[in-house]
Amino acid sequence: MDFDEITRILEMMREHELSEFELERDNVKLRLRKQGSGHGTVAPAYPPPAHLPVPAPASAGTAAAPAAAAGPPGEDTELAIVKSPIVGTFYRASEPAAKPFAEVGDVVKKGQVLCIIEAMKLMNEINAEIDGEVVTVYVENGHAVQFGERLFAIRPA
């Protein structure tokens, strides 16, 4: 294993937003772990590139969105980003006519349901890892989400 190979692994981890990587072969054991992956607040290691559309469209109309998307990096680290653990369809409420589980400005408690992601007709309730205020909802109801895609930004209480 050489330096180039490790660099490639690091790039792959970044690309797929992996928090940990382990490789064992030929008496070499490599374990890479992104700092901050062990606790609730995960901040992106780098700000999103300016030329890419931010997943929260303007129609989401959140006053707090700029803080997460375009604010100074220092502010970014304050937010806990809730990401999708699976590929599926994002639902903000328990049923079509119901009130969303969590709206921008809501104060949520650890363990509270934030949304449901449905995959293979398995309804996955995604729970808050921390107490805090919902500042951004990145995805619209009924839309598809990818593994690791950002769902919510929460400012820890």
Add this chain to the structure above:
Amino acid sequence: MNLSQPLPPEFGEALARAADRLGAFAREIVWYADVSSTNDEAAALAEGGAAEGTVVAAYAQSAGRGRQGRVWASPAGAGLYVSTVLRPPPDAVSMLTIAAGVAVAEGVQAAAGLRVDLKWPNDVYVGPRKLAGVLAEASAVRDIQYVILGFGINVMPAAYPPEIAARATSLEAELGRPVDRGLLLAECLAALARRYGDLRDGRGDVVCGVWRMRAAASLGRRVRWAAPGAPIDGTADDIDATGALIVRTDAGTIRVTSGEVVWM
């Protein structure tokens, strides 16, 4: 208020006879004559640390649910409503609902001798009428902590709400004779233990194979998938190795893993 009661003898005896095929299932079982929702009760038990295989069963549910808040009519004595606590390894999660459909179909056939059809991923039909349904709900904090796998089987004809009466059927309506509910519970759980075991042991291909045989009546038929944006029409061709529904459309083949699929 939900008050659990002693397990009726017909259930206890059937479960005891099937004990060597149940694996971890029904080592703990909580039984209700009437409960709001077996899935909600099982989730509360799971939150409290209940072991994998814990079962909640009832004769009636006052707030039986399907997906997205739809009502699952659960009148007293007309059905069997069962939920189980699972703590699956990540690899076994995606195929869980496929395995659940297979298990209910196998359990019904073993207990009542009725051959049923599956519609992706796990609706159980006799011809055009729905006999049983599955509601699988997971709770995740970063990773999935537990899955509640619930199923409801219509056992006796009942006064269903008019909007579903024409689309629902029951075991006794199909067979014209009484059905042993204890045996039905035991056989469904034994089948679930077997198919869940297949997934845990990396034999998803076996589960897919059995599912295909039992879904033969619905494969090859026209479906409409409520894709984000505009719906897409096509033909339900098959499932792939992950359990995703493969739909052939004019524009090519798509792989459906979530969202609503309507059989036309």
